[in-house]
Amino acid sequence: MNVEHFFPDNIKVALQKTPPGAWMAKLPEECIRLSSGYPEPALVPAEEIKKAADLLIEEEQDLPLHYLGSPRLAGLKKLIQARLEKRGMKVQEDEVLITAGACQAIDLIARTLLDEKAVVAVESPTYMEALEIFQNYTNQIITIPIDEHGLQTDVFAAQLAERKQSGLTLPNFLYTIPTFQNPTGTTLVPARRKHLLELADEFDFLILEDDAYGELSFNESPQPLKAMDTNGRVFYVGSLSKVVAPGMRIGWIAGIAQFISAFEWFKKDLDHPFAQSTMAAYLENVDFEKRLASLQKAYRKKCYTLIHSLEQYFPEPITWYVPEGGYFVWVKIPGVDTSHMLEQALSMGVSYVPGKYFFFNQQEGTEFLRLSFSYADEEEIVKGIQKLGQLFSSIM
């Protein structure tokens, strides 16, 4: 049997790619994971989630084990609406869709809005999973460079104007992580946020705002684009993966109702009622503001430990951005192809993500790497950076 010929042409193309993150799932236990964008194990509320699952089944018996049985499913949406309101976004029930984490949210939006004729704009660099998802639908990807103030809206404006003049298709949407960006840690400054929304109106595109890290600020969380959006152009994607637990897979999309109901159509039964109702039971019984404050404090401390270690152990020509929140520090190692050094780093017992994976055109990312201060504890962070410092010093 010829397996190949059962796949449509566009699927054949998608299948030729190798998932960049395959090696990351296979790191040995003792490796210091400066690659992992996961919360620190000690900061995951395992015991509280256990209690929530107990409470849930004691109170509801079999209800949460049916498709739509638990009254807490509606409750979870209300709890999320309340959190959105705290960040300046007042949205109605039919303007929110709960998803299996931010990834399902991004996939649903892509699936509903993209075909092979569509164009998507992304930051360069950007979240690698999102880049993979978009490429499953279209190969027409526009990239916009990032500097320390986030996406360069002037460059984007020029690209849009040029495309319009040349009669090229304008982007259907821009995918952006304006706050504590993955992988650069940068935050889009207020003037550029305003500019971006103006561009969306002028060139008639939508904005997919990924705010997975927005609540993990070291000082103050900036206002999301969605909170400034008066025309319904922004889909806001949020998640509890970074602030509660990724394995619970709770995310959401907030946007105008007409889009939300379209996304819902394609989501169908891809819900996970047990995890959702357990999460609702957890959220009901936690002082979330207090939890956030302690997470912010913990990650700030870990970040500064990492930055301090970089200053101490990394040789002169290496530079990085100092983030104001989130999980990541973006490092430039001039003249070095970081993907070639990974194997050596792993053999020394420390991991990072080579920068190229975050670029549509991978050649642009060879000199960069992403460090995460989220998963490893402070002692490991110091040790890991020391090892990487030795490695890079030896070749510079």
Next chain:
Amino acid sequence: MNVEHFFPDNIKVALQKTPPGAWMAKLPEECIRLSSGYPEPALVPAEEIKKAADLLIEEEQDLPLHYLGSPRLAGLKKLIQARLEKRGMKVQEDEVLITAGACQAIDLIARTLLDEKAVVAVESPTYMEALEIFQNYTNQIITIPIDEHGLQTDVFAAQLAERKQSGLTLPNFLYTIPTFQNPTGTTLVPARRKHLLELADEFDFLILEDDAYGELSFNESPQPLKAMDTNGRVFYVGSLSKVVAPGMRIGWIAGIAQFISAFEWFKKDLDHPFAQSTMAAYLENVDFEKRLASLQKAYRKKCYTLIHSLEQYFPEPITWYVPEGGYFVWVKIPGVDTSHMLEQALSMGVSYVPGKYFFFNQQEGTEFLRLSFSYADEEEIVKGIQKLGQLFSSIM
């Protein structure tokens, strides 16, 4: 802002449809649900799942709350492989993909194999959610009639030969529920199973075998198509929704590795580690054969109660198939449009699913309805059929 123009053309078409099951989610508490294809609440092991969640977190702490943290994720696959082997299917680790229920499995297969040029063959009638899913990808659907022995393979053979002769596209795959079919309750007889696999070879198509009900036999479970498949043409889709709990959303695809890795590519992070590892902890500590035997006994009893009530309360010209397993009884009410009677039935406090929803060409299904004996208890079943008997007697 013009929302419409952001959607690709094929998506606009898909969005014009109304989900047929929308009313089902909104049934009042006191309604006797002969519409629901859910397990009976008393048969859902809520207390054991609570214990499993407790055990999981006691033993693994935060591990199952990360993306890929729990060793039980690999364990779940092994448990599923062992169950498949019991049904005559020996599959390797890379030949199984765990999904969020059968629906995600069907969606992944459709997404990977279909585009608008592709043709899909389905039984008529068939599972409505699958029909909806396929129509999100293509409108080229071939339907094959069912009789009391399942899909009519002779009719299918003639359709295939005619398409081939006319130079029409042959189906990429056939979607079939050969055992205790939804909605008809019928089971494909062995000779037709053999014929079907021969047709797949002759006309070079794949078979998506949905076996969600296969273990719920009243006497003996027939051999799945997959167990007879020597050429790798069958994707076997299974689920724990009917035998454990639908809200846990655990299903799987078993098939040759080249297809499984393609489906996995599009699945990406759409996993639900907490539910999966909880399910693994549950399965480790349950005597599943014993559980199955008691479920089979319970559903057989409920089925016979329903059949007996039909004989007692439904007027003469009405007919039905007597199933040998599963959840459903398919009823023909000659000369009556069952969708017109639904509102009256609901006002009497009993629900069913009008037959038309299970047909690609809905006109073919007006005289039918699907009754489920799974969710309601025996007392409710008798009361519900009595009410429906009154209703139909009054108009015949």
